[in-house]
Every structure is written in C-alpha cells, then in structure tokens.
Amino acid sequence: MTSDERNTLEAEIDDATPKFENNHKTDHFILRWTNSSANTKDNIKDSSIVEQTGEFLETAWNLYETSFGRTPYIPNDATKMEVIFQNIAGIGLASPPDGPIQFDSEIWVCYPGVRQPVSAHELFHKLQYAFGFRTKHTPSENYKWFSEGTASWAEVFVWKAVSGSYKILDLFAEPDHNLYKVSYLALPYWIFFEARQKNSVNDNPLRDFLNKYDALNTSTEYPERLAYSGVINQHWAHNNVYGQADNFFALFSRCRVLGDWRNGPTGKLYPDILGPDGNKIEPTLAVIEVNLGSGDTYDPEGKVSEFGSDYYRLIFKDDADKEDITINVVGSSTGNFSYYLIWERNGQIKRESFPSALTRNYHVSYTLDLSSENSLLLIISGRDKGGDYSLTVSIT
Secondary structure (H helix, E strand, O other): OOHHHHHHHHHHHHHHOOOOOEEEEOOOEEEEEEOOOOOHHHEOOOHHHHHHHHHHHHHHHHHHHHHHOOOOOOOOOOOOEEEEEEOOOOOEEOOOOOOOEEEEHHHHHHOHHHHHHHHHHHHHHHHHHHOOEOOOEOOOOOOHHHHHHHHHHHHHHHHOEOOOOHHHHHHHHOOOOOHHHOOHHHHHHHHHHHHHHOOOOOOOHHHHHHHHHHHOOOOOOOHHHHHHHHHHHHHOOOOOOOOOHHHHHHHHHHHHHHOOOOEEOOEEOOOOOEOOOOOEOOOOOOOEEEEEOOOOEEOOEEEEOOOOEEEEEEEEOHHHOOOEEEEEEEEOOOOEEEEEEEEEEOOEEEEEEOOOOOOOOEEEEEEOOOOOOOEEEEEEEEEEEEEEEEEEEEEO
16 A cells, blocks of 8 residues: 555545544553444444453553563553544554554454454554654555564464464465565564574564664665564574575575474474464465476476575486486576575475575586485575576486
C-alpha cells in the first residue's frame, strides 16, 4: 500500500467511525466497541470477545516489554493505548503511530482463530514505532519484508500461531520470491534468522536488530537492511563463511530443504505452528525433479530473484553408475549467485558442499557412485542481485 492509499484508507475509516458506547479498560489498553451502529458489521454483541482481546493484548505487551526492553509506542498525551472495533478494510490496522489499533468487528466475531495472532501482530507494529519505524525512519522502498514480516513473526513468537497459513506456506511453495519484495510471506525467514542467531535461551536477535535499526541516522538508505546485515556480522565469527547476509541466505536455502529452518544453537524453535483453524502447518518445498541416465543432458534457462532460490533435484538412473556428471552454470554478467549442493541416497543426505567463493559462474564434475549417492539437489540462490543463468547438466 502506498502512502497516498494508506492516507485515503485512514480518512475513509475516520469518516465511517461509529460512536463507541462501550469500553473496557486493562492495565495498558482501553478497548472501545459498539452494538448500535447503523452498519451492522461494526457491531459486537458479546462483550466477552472484547474482554478476551484485552487479555491477549496484555499477554503480548508483557512479553514484548520483557523481551525487547521497551514498551509499545503510545502518544505522549495518552496514558493507555486506544483499541477500537469496527468494520474496516482488513483484519487489523495499527497506523499511523499516534492512532488507535483497529480490529475488524465482523472478522473478530466470525473467526475467533485470528484474535490471538492478529492482536500480537498489530501491537508489534506499535513496538516497531518505539524503535523508530515511522516515528524516526521513513519507510524505504520495499520495506514490508521488515515491517509486516517481523510483525507476522511476532504472531508465532507470542502464540505459536498465525492468522493465515499462507504466511508459512508460500515462501516454500514459491521459493524464488524476492525476499525484499515480499511482505507477510517473509515470516519463515525471520524465524530462521532468530533461530540461527540465538546463542542462549535469553538471547533475542530481533531485539538486537531493532536496536541497530533505531540507532541508525535518519538519512540512512534502507536502514532495515543495514541493521539486519549488521546483526548477522555481529553474531557470527569473523571468519565464518555464513557471517554475511548473502551467504546467510544461502544457508536458509539449504535449511528449507532439510526442514531445519527452525533449528539453531539453542534447539528447535516453535516446533508446532498452528493456523487459524487450529491445525499444524507443515510447508512443502517446491523442487524441480529431473531424471538423468547415461548420455542425458539437461539444459534449462533460468532466472533467480534477489534473495530467492531455485531448486533442482537430479535423480540418477541405474545406467549412470560410474559415469561422470558435469554441472555448468553460466550467470548473467550483471548477476550475483550462490550455489549449494546436497548429495542424497534414497532421500537421505550424505554430504554437502557450498562453494561460497563462486558468485557468478560455477563448474564442477564428479564420478557417480550410486551405491553411495543416487540424487543431487542443486540450489541456485540470488545474492544481492540474482539474475538470469543457464544451467547444463550432462552425464557421459
């Protein structure tokens, strides 16, 4: 949504705001709702829905304050955060910083499974404001991977659940999404970011990220990207191959295959993530599978996005045993790539290689021993550019 679109939406909401004859106060919030609006979609008859939401918001508030060392943003002239329920174009809204949190009354009544995660999501926007988002830093182009991505991460952080299963599934179903051009779909990457950077139970890489973001000068271009890469550099040893944003993303591309994108030094984070229907979400990675035998050649043209990945599983026929496989990738002269190879035997991983020094073209040959490895997963990821490439795989 552009700034003009956002302003138009907010003006329309202001014009359509009903009188709120009911209110419920908690330690940090005052929640207002109506049951007498001419627009029946505004109305909430059951006050326990609002009272329950107040409990959800207080749970998230306390966890944010403890984990991030700051409280969500409240205007200087207010003592409690305003929360209103009415018919809006969406599920929830927490913009502008000085405005109330808004929840859609009809959705709130009809779909109770969204109440917990959306409450955490919208309140996290208020925490982002406390760290300078919109209050200090004007959003850069393509900023929602940060703003909506981390707010979606907060749904899982607080409730181990999401308001829409697509927030987990889509980055696997379409792994070549440009990370910087997605929004809510960046959620799995932020879970990976937290898991891999977390050095102890009390460590909070997202807090480090927001602190770095807040400390940057207001004139900094893409402050969220600079802060994010700074945390990666800080948390990894100086000589570690994954201690930079490009290679760190290549590690994510590998972990999507293995299913350990939630694993880190402190163990597996959020082993069960539930959708709004209460069911466990298990993403499936989209992989191009190619069967190759003696004398076969596979030579597709491809294009990979900036911080996106293409996956090719090369499955070897019996007659390819003891033959040579040659893999050759020629990347665009304006592109930038990472390569990851995972050798498998009947679906079980046997060995891996990450030629991190090669960021454009890649060439390698092996002699196949099908008793050890009978398939190879080749991952081509875009670094800070991505780009067009040609891939040739031949068995001779």
